[in-house]
Amino acid sequence: MIADNKIEVRGLDAWFRGTHALRDVSLSVPRNTVLAIIGPSGCGKSTFVRCINRMHELVPGARQAGKVLVDGQDLHARRVDPVDLRRRVGMVFQRPNPFPTLSIQDNVVAGLKLNGIRGNSAELVEKSLRQAALWDEVKDRLQHSALSLSGGQQQRLCIARALAIGPEVLLMDEPASALDPIATAKIEELIHELRASLTIVIVTHNMQQAARVSDATAFFYLGELVEHGSTEQIFTNPKEPRTEDYVTGKFG
């Protein structure tokens, strides 16, 4: 059987000027699954996800080599427009970053407006906010400033904004690290629900979070992919001593 991979990364290397940030990374993410990426700071986790939606190349002096395929299509082929690509591959960051001067509603459709898409925006706003599990909390104040929301709500607003464009892949870089446990639980529940329609890659420092939300886990260390396996296997019976040391808390 041929695995139905949404994302396939082959021999990926990445550099920041003189720093070799990723070394020959190959892995694949099956469609409608969640991949968690764990590893200490500076291990290349964030660089890895930023290569998937070509944000890495925005950093001055950054380079990369190797292949990243989404649905079998090479994302770094010249004819691929990075803006189109980012419509298909959405991203949510560590700090909620709503547009401060826009209302809740305008934040949701901001991505669409930037892409010049017209449509029934009221319907889309409701659908996206429902998908991000925020609708019930904001439906009576859609015109309020996005900054009137709590941190957890702002993060779900950013997820709604990412979902409004209809992405196929969602990259999440530490999406809950600035949130309290209740907001974190909501984001995690959301990840479980979104898996039905999306493929998700989440970077997290919180190993329990990785264990809770993901199907597969990849452990990165010093730019190398050390081990990639089912989340259950990585946390109960890792094969690599470096993974074992990291997940059991034996550092340095």
Add this chain to the structure above:
Amino acid sequence: MKAHTDKTYDAQLDDLRNKLLSLGGKVETGIATSMRALQERDSKLAEQVIASDREVNRLEVEIDEACRRLLVLRQPAASDLRFITTALKIVVDLERIGDLAVNVAERAIDLNQSPPLRPVHDLTKLAQLCQQQVRAALDAFVDGDPTGAEAVIQHDELVDSIYHNLFNELLALMMEDPRNIRRANSLLFVAKHLERLADHATNVAEMVIYMVRGTDVRHPGSRASKSVPPA
């Protein structure tokens, strides 16, 4: 083995390991003492075994608490998780071994009140082998030695075959003279307790293999197959 960055975690795991070893030591002594009570016809020794069961029970409760504390406070993973879940399982087996030693001691007190029956050769052999099995299972646990654990599992067949011989021998004694029935029956219970106790040693050995290798060797074929995404 590499130490945890948080040294108090290592101290807590060591404490749990030491409690298990202490429990293992106590139940081993229990078996040896109850068999001596039987062979030397010394009911005082049997009373000691019965009294020491309180200590065994206390340790069981302490070990359970230590495991729960580690699970909730440390959220252990990988080898730590396998060690703690193993501890939770083998503490039950060790406590049962202690109970079975008490049962043997109670039978010894009963038997010591009647004149001795003709010596049953295989009973000594069975008792020695069962004690060896318990010791070997505990050693395998301490050393994290799956090969030693596999040997324990294999030797259980020998335990069973000695038990069956003994069963036939005691049955013959009963048929020979009805006055033997009560005592032979008590000895049969002793044999059964020893055989059961060796089964618990086998359980411990199976958990040691899981603890070290992460593979469950119990009941082959009963696990749902798991698909692992390709690396």
